[in-house]
Amino acid sequence: MSGPTDTRVCTREPFDRRIARAVQAVTGRALGPHQTAIVRIGFSLTWLVFLLRELPHRHEMYGPDGPWSWELASRLIADNRAFTVLMWSDGRVWFEFVYGLAVLSAALLLVGWHTRAVSVVFMVGVLSLQNRSVFLGDGGDNVLHLAAIYLVLTRCGQVWSLDARRAAREAARDAVRRAAGETVGDGRRDVVGPLLWTVLGGFLLATTWFSDVTGEWWLPVLLWVLWLGHGLWWLACRLAPGEPRTLLDVLANLTHNAALVVIMAEVCLIYATAGWYKIQGSRWQDGTALYYPLHLDYFSPWPELSELLGSSGIMVLLLTYGTVIVQIAFPFTLFHRKVKNVLLVAMMLEHAGIAVLLGLPVFSLAMISADAVFLPTVFLVALGARAARGRDRLLGRRSAGVLPEQRRTGEEQGPRTLVG
Amino acid sequence: MDADVERDIGADVETGVGTGVGAVAAADSAADAVELSKGPNTAVQGAQGGPAGPAGSGIMALSLPYQVVAAVALAVAGVFVCVHLAMVFLHVAPSNTLTKRHGQAVDDWIYPEFEQNWKLFAPNPLQQNVSVEVRAEVVTAGDGRRTTGWIDLTAQDAAAIRHNPLPSHTQQNELRRAVDFYLNSHSDDDSPNGTRGHLSEEYMRRIAMLRLDGLASLEGADVRRVQLRAVTRPVPAPRWSTENNDVTPSYRDLPWWKVTDADRPDGASRSRTDAAGQSRGEAGR
Numbered sequence: 259m260s261g262p263t264d265t266r267v268c269t270r271e272p273f274d275r276r277i278a279r280a281v282q283a284v285t286g287r288a289l290g291p292h293q294t295a296i297v298r299i300g301f302s303l304t305w306l307v308f309l310l311r312e313l314p315h316r317h318e319m320y321g322p323d324g325p326w327s328w329e330l331a332s333r334l335i336a337d338n339r340a341f342t343v344l345m346w347s348d349g350r351v352w353f354e355f356v357y358g359l360a361v362l363s364a365a366l367l368l369v370g371w372h373t374r375a376v377s378v379v380f381m382v383g384v385l386s387l388q389n390r391s392v393f394l395g396d397g398g399d400n401v402l403h404l405a406a407i408y409l410v411l412t413r414c415g416q417v418w419s420l421d422a423r424r425a426a427r428e429a430a431r432d433a434v435r436r437a438a439g440e441t442v443g444d445g446r447r448d449v450v451g452p453l454l455w456t457v458l459g460g461f462l463l464a465t466t467w468f469s470d471v472t473g474e475w476w477l478p479v480l481l482w483v484l485w486l487g488h489g490l491w492w493l494a495c496r497l498a499p500g501e502p503r504t505l506l507d508v509l510a511n512l513t514h515n516a517a518l519v520v521i522m523a524e525v526c527l528i529y530a531t532a533g534w535y536k537i538q539g540s541r542w543q544d545g546t547a548l549y550y551p552l553h554l555d556y557f558s559p560w561p562e563l564s565e566l567l568g569s570s571g572i573m574v575l576l577l578t579y580g581t582v583i584v585q586i587a588f589p590f591t592l593f594h595r596k597v598k599n600v601l602l603v604a605m606m607l608e609h610a611g612i613a614v615l616l617g618l619p620v621f622s623l624a625m626i627s628a629d630a631v632f633l634p635t636v637f638l639v640a641l642g643a644r645a646a647r648g649r650d651r652l653l654g655r656r657s658a659g660v661l662p663e664q665r666r667t668g669e670e671q672g673p674r675t676l677v678g
Numbered sequence: 679m680d681a682d683v684e685r686d687i688g689a690d691v692e693t694g695v696g697t698g699v700g701a702v703a704a705a706d707s708a709a710d711a712v713e714l715s716k717g718p719n720t721a722v723q724g725a726q727g728g729p730a731g732p733a734g735s736g737i738m739a740l741s742l743p744y745q746v747v748a749a750v751a752l753a754v755a756g757v758f759v760c761v762h763l764a765m766v767f768l769h770v771a772p773s774n775t776l777t778k779r780h781g782q783a784v785d786d787w788i789y790p791e792f793e794q795n796w797k798l799f800a801p802n803p804l805q806q807n808v809s810v811e812v813r814a815e816v817v818t819a820g821d822g823r824r825t826t827g828w829i830d831l832t833a834q835d836a837a838a839i840r841h842n843p844l845p846s847h848t849q850q851n852e853l854r855r856a857v858d859f860y861l862n863s864h865s866d867d868d869s870p871n872g873t874r875g876h877l878s879e880e881y882m883r884r885i886a887m888l889r890l891d892g893l894a895s896l897e898g899a900d901v902r903r904v905q906l907r908a909v910t911r912p913v914p915a916p917r918w919s920t921e922n923n924d925v926t927p928s929y930r931d932l933p934w935w936k937v938t939d940a941d942r943p944d945g946a947s948r949s950r951t952d953a954a955g956q957s958r959g960e961a962g963r
Contacts, residue, residue, distance in 0.1 A: 286736025539801030
């Protein structure tokens with residue numbers, strides 16, 4: 259994670275010291291707390307909007323009696339071994355339960371309630387429904403599918419979550435007690451966490467029981483590892499708050515940072531692939547490519563608007579070339595903060611345009627959520643403060659210390675490179 | 679942005695509210711890990727006492743045995759990230775020397791959960807509207823056996839999408855991708871390639887039956903056979919362009935298919951549900 263900023267600051271620092279600092283950074287902190295939080299919020303919102311929108315169509319899309327029937331799906335899944343819990347039963351009740359759980363997990367992940375556990379349920383929901391009917395998805399589903407898996411490995415609830423609020427309140431309560439000279443017991447009276455853990459353990463047993471129809475072996479194994487990890491963390495917090503707990507913290511940070519790198523690299527790959535394949539196409543070369551999607555029945559919900567935009571050859575040329583330039587350039591601009599931010603804005607605006615013009619709002623929301631991993635911390639913090647102020651005004655609360663108070667450790671050399 | 683905010687951010691980035699733990703995948707590539715762990719581990723030794731990172735966390739807050747575990751985990755995570763990204767890269771890259779030689783290894787890693795395709799409207803955007811039309815041989819109580827005219831199913835989708843700010847996947851993707859699936863899993867003379875070919879046929883029949891079921895004109899008629907055809911209509915060249923493309927539609931007739939009970943929306947074994955009826959109505963809106 260050490261990048262250009264670090265290099266500039268530490269030119270006089272010996273190489274091994276820089277490495278050591280980098281190692282300390284990736285083991286000591288879960289980097290990009292705001293970026294991972296906005297990605298979490300973005301994707302959970304996308305999935306929630308999608309599931310609620312498709313509520314009237316859910317049986318046709320994923321239900322046992324839909325055109326892609328349970329029987330057809332089970333024949334395909336026997337072949338491709340994709341993960342889905344919907345193959346456990348062809349009953350209506352089970353399907354409704356899974357769909358409901360997917361909606362619930364999306365809402366809970368959005369607000370960051372027991373984020374680590376809920377993100378796993380979220381992933382199971384996304385994978386189960388999408389893999390059940392693979393021929394319904396588009397690029398938006400695809401990026402959501404990947405993000406759901408990667409998010410499980412991140413500590414995406416460090417800020418802007420109920421978890422963060424609870425942690426801040428606990429810290430404040432402990433501080434008050436410490437000031438009053440009382441002993442601060444670490445025995446937090448959180449009953450929901452262990453309860454959730456037990457319930458999910460039951461599901462995990464079921465997953466293992468049904469493992470021959472649930473998909474490839476590694477996903478259940480990952481789920482078990484996560485589940486045991488959570489249990490271990492809980493135990494370490496109570497019984498071994500010293501080094502074992504710190505070690506688990508280090509492992510969690512490492513996993514988070516690795517997943518963050520993967521998410522960022524995935525976004526780069528998306529744009530690189532989209533861009534480099536485009537320049538090979540004759541329509542992108544002659545500057546007319548944009549005209550064609552605007553005239554496809556499936557991608558022109560507002561024919562008048564499409565007609566207007568497509569009526570100017572120069573306009574189409576500029577947008578066509580602009581799209582290719584931005585997509586190809588984006589990964590390289592990561593080495594320059596300002597240019598990166600300009601391109602990020604351009605891409606988000608383009609996706610907003612696609613949402614309306616091509617009638618792909620869910621796809622666009624998913625792509626914007628993925629792009630958000632590159633938003634600068636400055637902007638995200640300001641956005642968070644503004645959102646908190648807006649919320650307080652709405653609720654008629656007095657605005658004071660609304661954001662969970664952050665611990666200040668006096669460390670200024672944050673991850674201001676790729677994510678900052 | 680003023681200095682105050684900058685300071686706030688510095689502090690924010692430091693936050694590490696521990697809310698849980700995600701364990702690193704088991705150290706099964708231990709051989710690689712040991713070799714890699716030498717670097718960071720010795721470096722850490724050299725940096726002991728340095729002012730890097732919040733106190734009480736990170737690898738520097740650990741004693742040597744724990745540091746070794748952390749360093750191994752770091753190496754495993756590093757290797758894992760590199761391998762995964764390399765696999766994803768090879769998966770999205772064009773066929774090349776490496777994928778020609780080790781394509782199976784890449785596929786084994788990627789499929790099914792990490793499959794991805796980002797050739798969005800590339801290399802060329804689709805330049806034709808493909809419509810699916812269906813006609814049915816029905817038996818009615820009154821006038822016996824008759825064949826309906828061609829019914830444009832894609833037009834139903836297009837009508838549902840028009841002026842709809844939030845089109846459903848059932849309108850935008852279901853039929854569009856189903857016919858793609860069919861065409862990709864069949865040869866030009868409509869013989870299916872393997873299991874997927876058979877699956878796609880059944881899928882097309884079930885979609886067609888679902889759509890026909892929602893039509894008022896076929897109320898009370900018993901559908902015995904159906905035939906589908908794909909109509910390809912090139913998008914006319916832009917007015918401002920000097921090109922002049924041929925826009926006459928081309929037709930591809932699929933064979934007549936006998937409709938079995940399994941093809942009907944309610945399936946062979948299950949009873950029809952109200953909700954399915956509802957969604958059918960909306961899809962055919």
